[in-house]
Amino acid sequence: MLRFSDKPAVNTAVNLVAVAVMMFAFVFVVMVPLYNVLCDALGINGKPSGQSYTAVAAKVDESRTVTIQFIASNNEGMPWEFAPTTTMMEVHPGAVNGTVFQARNPMPHAMVGQAIPSISPARAAPYFHKTECFCFNQQPLDGESAAELPLQFIVDQDLPRDIGTITLSYTIFDVTDMAGAAVATR
């Protein structure tokens, strides 16, 4: 134990205060980042890895098809019309696939949206690589205008064989107020 004072009780107390401060810091410097790392690694909540994936010259596994479903939903208070153009797709692992989502801002003023992806089953998330995705960026849309949002992805050949269907869901949030202000955490 460190010594701060001649009184042993005061030393004990100071050490314990240090422990308490450390535990407070632990929440921010360990728990939060660790949780995010674990989410990426295990696909907790179906969070696909945050970064864009650089395609490697991979063999396309023609022998196998995986069904990909697309879902789009709006979070509360988000008035955009937001939908996939294709709801279901059969793909081969290793192949590069693309689809397009449509978004339309019916409001008279410009807004900023942010699509948050989530994959089900969650354990498929680490094997679902997006090479291009609108979810990487905030999406501004002028009032009463529409945009096509492209998505390109590769399903990893290492996808466990018992997974036959992957659902990719996007929830679109209104981040107009947040945009510009620093978006914290991660």
Add this chain to the structure above:
Amino acid sequence: MGDHHHGPAKGLGRWLFTTNHKDIGTMYLWFSFCMFILGGTFAMIIRAELFQPGMQLVDPEFFNQMTTLHGLVMVFGAIMPSFVGLANWMIPMMIGAPDMALPRMNNWSFWILPPTFLLLASTLFMEGGAPQAGWTFYAPLSTTYAGPSVTYFIFCIHVLGLSSIMGSINIIATVMNMRAPGMTYMKMPLFVWTWLITAFLLVAVMPVLAGAVTMMLMDVHFGTSFFSAAGGGDPVLFQHVFWFFGHPEVYIIILPAFGVVSQIIPAFSRKPLFGYDSMVYATASIAFLSFIVWAHHMYTVGMPVSGELFFMYATMLIAVPTGVKVFNWVTTMWRGAMTFETPMLFCIGFLVLFTIGGFTGLMLSIAPADFQYHDSYFVVAHFHYVMVAGAVFSMTAAVYYWLPKWCGRMYNETMGKTHFWISFIGFNLTFFPQHFVGLAGMPRRIPDYALQFADFNMMSSIGAFIYGASQILWLYNVIATIVAGEKISDEKVWDGAEGLEWTIPTPAPYHTFETPPKIDPAHAHS
């Protein structure tokens, strides 16, 4: 202080500025009793609304405020401070110390509590009402969707945490540095041991709760997105952080209760506690396990199956040390020479009901079965068996056990026993039927329910009113004892009681053990 060897100061100043562990202990105990009554009043409102189907008395919004405040006030205002009060009174007397190690901090850690709870209660009258997201206040209901009172609530949690941490630091510093010569760790009374471990738990996890509410504060006011998916955060993260605090918190509440029961059962069995060493080890292992089981509160959030399995196995393991404790208590009674005064009755009540709560806890630990139990009244029944029959019953036992020592007057035994029986019957009538409605599918925290749950809910409400009313008898008995109880002067109030606190005069003088007592090295632990 100049008047060190004299009695207490006069007037209000005695209480405001006191650094005496007995005064502070007394204030903690009375404060926690007030909070017990306040939290109990909220419970009565809840049970009155649930007396029959339909919305009769309150609005669903107010109902949610009641469930939230009931939980917060009972956990942070009644149970935790009551055990801190008991620790203040008893730990110095049990280890032969003249006072707590840091008396001035002791005063602060108490006096920041009453204004905090006043503030928390005042949120009821604020625009938008008191917090209403449950005592577990899951985000985003407690952040994005909360009323303006959330900021005050966060402030209250911070101050309560500060108070608990200061109290715990004081207890650890006292136990580690102020033991009388010869009072080795393995000779300490079990109440001191359980509190020492509890205090370490508190120092470790209260800052985590502070971290959780700090993140909430930042999300609400400073534009961060820890718990909002929109900015890259995750509402489930809140639950992980909360329960990383919350599960150890459960043991923070129950471990001192284990300590109390381990003092009282041997006294009335007139036989030493069975398995002292294993009691200490079991307490320590429960404390350790409490850090790796938190996610069993969130089996339904959709964790990976590996996570579910890990938390399920770890949780099931807790049954082992808990079982050891129950077996030890029963074996302590075995071949003793028992009498059944009020403290012993409450301890036996504790033992039976806590064991039932332990069994339902084991059932809840089974993840697949928990998919049906989770967030139903089965859970409500389970944790009230542990919190009320566990913590509150043992606290009641402690008050009856040590009150004669504190004030030099004997309580009314008949009234005490009556209090026990009414409490015991009222408690079971309240919470046993809740197992049934929970299994039959009634979710918790609902202000109104389907017709098939009506009979058991009515039973539950009647039980709650009985249990609530019986506490008035307790209050009367305690006040009557202090004011006009039969005077006693035996150092040992109970013939089977062991420990240093029974070697000092009765009533306990304002200052005790100013010269450390001699502890017989041959004498086993007390």
Add this chain to the structure above:
Amino acid sequence: MVFKAKRLGMLALGPVLLLMSVFAMAAGGEVSEVNMSPGVTEVGQKIYDLHMIILGISTLIGIVVFGVMFYSIYYHRKSRGVTPATFHESTKVEIAWTVVPFFILLGMAVPATTTLLEIYDNDNAELDVVVTGYQWKWKYEYLNENGENVSFFSNLRTPQTEIDNSEAKGEHYLLEVDEPLVLPVDTKVRFLVTANDVIHSWWVPELAVKRDAIPGFINEVWTHATEEGVYRGQCAELCGRNHGFMPIVVNVVSKDEYGQWLSAKQQEAAEIKELMAQTFTLDELMARGKAVYDTNCLACHGVNGEGGVGVAIAGSAVATGDLGQHLDIGINGVPGTAMQAFGGQLNDVDMAAVITYQRNAFGNNMGDTIQPIDVYNHKKG
């Protein structure tokens, strides 16, 4: 004292006896008011078995422990003149009661693990339904290979008058909805569970399904009902004011019936499209609008439009003011308040009806009729 000890024993044994009676009642197999239901799925049966096994083991241990305790309370009383023993430890006994429970737990862990793994096997579902929790209702969307998904909201149907006790409560008080989820029997159905605002939890005990609905994220869970019937559940996670008022009703029907229902649903969607082109009279709109109001608006705006959580509609500046603004609030909500965007929840016909209703009921008397096409045009700008 003898008498007292006996009484103590009797009372404390009460709970154990009650537990045993649960056991006895469970044998019937029907939906019980005191026990978990095995439900209508294989997984549900397994969970139920697990529940009963652990309850049984716990009860047995309880009987032994309490038996020893009450024997001791009776025989080892001071009033019987016994001399207390002095023993206070026994390594052998203490090791035994650490190790034996460990093995009992191991025995419980095995079936628990296999059941859990089965619950987590979500693959090969024949039907996918997206379940979205809203404050305070559920939305169901059937995923369909060929484009048009069937989607609808499911609201509490119990009238406010039953809740506030001014009318007798019906049989399925608080457990009835305007539009139940319809599922085919003997089919593995996968639910993709998410939420629109706060966390909810979708729980149908008899389908052995409970999964949290988390805004922004998707959770999956499945069921496989083997019996036709109506199964009822509720939201299990506190989600705000009307947490207790967002029930779930699932109709499990034969595959044929399901097929018919689905095509009817698709036809209905087509009809709505047709209705869009139609022009309604004020009376027609008012009648339809009242129904829409009662399920969607009443909880916040009150039976007579007097307000509550939401602002008053009777005499409000919006409902008696500019139509464009009124439509805008109905369709897009008011950000930052409890007023949601109903544009995605109500079809244009219902939206037109409810706006008309609000402008002409509760003493409001604007006299204007809003047609579906007006709503459509407003949405498209």
